[in-house]
Amino acid sequence: MYKLLQGLRVVEGAAFIAGPSCTMHMAQMGAEVIRFDNIGGGPDFTRWPVASNGKSFYWEGMNKGKKSVALNLSSDEGRELAVAIATAPGDNAGLFVTNYPVNGFLSYDRLKEKRDDIICLRVMGWADGAPAMDPTVNAACGVPLMTGPDNYNGPVNHSLPAWDLITGAYAAFAMMSAIHDRQRSGRGHDVRLPLSDVAMACLSHTGQVAEVLESGGDRERCGNDLFGALGRDFLCKDGRRIMLVALTGNQWRGLVKALNVGEQVAALESQTGISFSGSDAGIRYEHREALCGVLASAIAEWNSEELGQVLDTHKVTWGRYQTVHEAVTQDGRMVNGNPIFASIDNPSGMNYPAAGPAASFGELPRGALQAAPVLGAHTDEVLAEVLRLPEHEIGRLHDAGIVANGGASA
Structure with missing residues (x-):
């Protein structure tokens, strides 16, 4: 206090x-x-x-x-x-x-x-x-x-x-x-x-009033995707799920490098004629199904602990799904050790x-x-x-x- x-x-x-x-x-x-x-x-x-x-x-x-x-x-x-x-x-x-x-x-x-x-x-x-x-x-x-x-x-x-x-x-x-x-x-x-x-x-502050007025309808549901950018939950080899977010170009490039999926992404860019490494997060959102398919295949080969270390090394924005009990009792950033x-x-x-x-x-x-x-x-x-x-x-x-x-x- x-x-x-x-x-x-x-x-x-x-x-x-x-x-x-x-x-x-x-x-x-x-x-x-x-x-x-x-x-x-x-x-x-x-x-x-x-x-x-x-x-x-x-x-x-x-x-x-x-x-x-x-x-x-x-x-x-x-x-x-x-x-x-x-x-x-x-x-x-x-x-x-x-x-x-x-x-x-x-x-x-x-x-x-x-x-x-x-x-x-x-x-x-x-x-x-x-x-x-x-x-x-x-x-x-x-x-x-x-x-x-x-x-x-x-x-x-x-x-x-x-x-x-x-x-x-x-x-x-x-x-x-x-x-x-x-x-x-x-x-x-x-x-x-x-x-x-x-x-x-x-x-209103987040643009959602203007969005429906301009479009004349409601936004479509997108499940666990992050609307307007690339972000989704992925399943790891050990059955744990993680949330990945690549909002900026730097975050996306770090993610591609961490998962070693540069060739697959380059192939998609060649097919679409679009570069996914720029600052426009909306482009990655529009092509999220193809991009997330590549990411999901790579992530499925990793255990969550090992993957987390690799993602941290490349400064990727991610989080492990955990219960409230796990957050309170096991994650030192949340309660135990939090000042x-x-x-x-x-x-x-x-x-x-x-x-x-x-x-x-x-x-x-x-x-x-x-x-x-x-x-x-x-x-x-x-x-x-x-x-x-x-x-x-x-x-x-x-x-x-x-x-x-x-x-x-x-």
């Missing part, structure tokens, strides 16, 4: 991935992040994957380094406390991330009444307020219908919540942009970030390597990685230090069931 955002106080009232990942990124850069949940946990408190004791690995992964407050959000007084925490005074406070509805008790107008310069970043499904989640946005944007084998007509979903994760990262960027503007102008911001807009912006990981004790009661910030800042040392809190572990601390409530008032709130300490259930 770094201290680059030390001094900022960000309050989170959010569930699932996009909002919590935004504030997790900020916490790992040094911001104080206070998350409030319903007593007993919100809708993501037991989300899978879970440990054998039922504790959520997801929840403790998304909430590393945060403080936790447990409130009875079904009560008026509990909701008032949530608003008070989000709008509490301080030059580097008044920063709120949420995915609650636009017009609910955490509406921007309600927050602005309490603090005029509040910055509220609201993750949404659709811009009109209609509900959506990563899988439904993914279905709507068309990606599952251009993913998968070219002879398959149904959608192909994927297990990575890409739009959630991209939205969370973009939300952190948008929040820092709003903070920078408030420091100059003194004004707050009502920032709205729909998953659907993030998805379509990504398709972004550190073993920590977690609320589930388990100790395992968890990821800190993905970015490194030169010689700036990484601080100790902080685990997620027990639900409600910081309730009394936040009520006393942020809201300045006296001890007897905090006791009254406990007695009334408005707040709870760590581990309390509804």
Whole structure:
């Protein structure tokens, strides 16, 4: 954990991935992040994957380094406390991330009444307020219908919540942009970030909106090929599969040399009258079946370990297909030996390597990685230090069931 955002106080009232990942990124850069949940946990408190004791690995992964407050959000007084925490005074406070509805008790107008310069970043499904989640946005944007084998007509979903994760990262960027503007102008911001807009912006940025408008139709599926360049999975002699990518001319020439297939490629060039070693990756994609046939025959003669050494020698871009378990336990580049990981004790009661910030800042040392809190572990601390409530008032709130300490259930 770094201290680059030390001094900022960000309050989170959010569930699932996009909002919590935004504030997790900020916490790992040094911001104080206070998350409030319903007593007993919100809708993501037991989300899978879970440990054998039922504790959520997801929840403790998304909430590393945060403080936790447990409130009875079904009560008026509990909701008032949530608003008070989000709008509490301080030059580097008044920063709120949420995915609650636009017009609910955490509406921007309600927050602005309490603090005029509040910055509220609201993750949404659709811009009109209609509900959506990563899988439904993914279905709507068309990606599952251009993913998968070219002879398959149904959608192909994927297990990575890409739009959630991209939205969370973009939300952190948008929040820092709003903070920078408030420091100059003194004004707050009502920032709205729909998953659907993030998805379509990504398709636009990568040329895919223009592509279908110009062509009048959809891109054809291409299986495991890398669209627009030469890239495909290949089977080695030992039954392992590797992914090869030759995006640039240099990468292609290195691959041809590594596999010693220069004569075969030259024969194809003679037949087609086309040079495949230039900078135009599209040419290699258009002729991928013939080229990959040559590559596949050569690769089938190699065991994956020996082939990997040869490919590395020639600086070929490649990767071995492996399971998540193999990546975590056997590949020293991924977890074991990777400095972004550190073993920590977690609320589930388990100790395992968890990821800190993905970015490194030169010689700036990484601080100790902080685990997620027990639900409600910081309730009394936040009520006393942020809201300045006296001890007897905090006791009254406990007695009334408005707040709870760590581990309390509804």
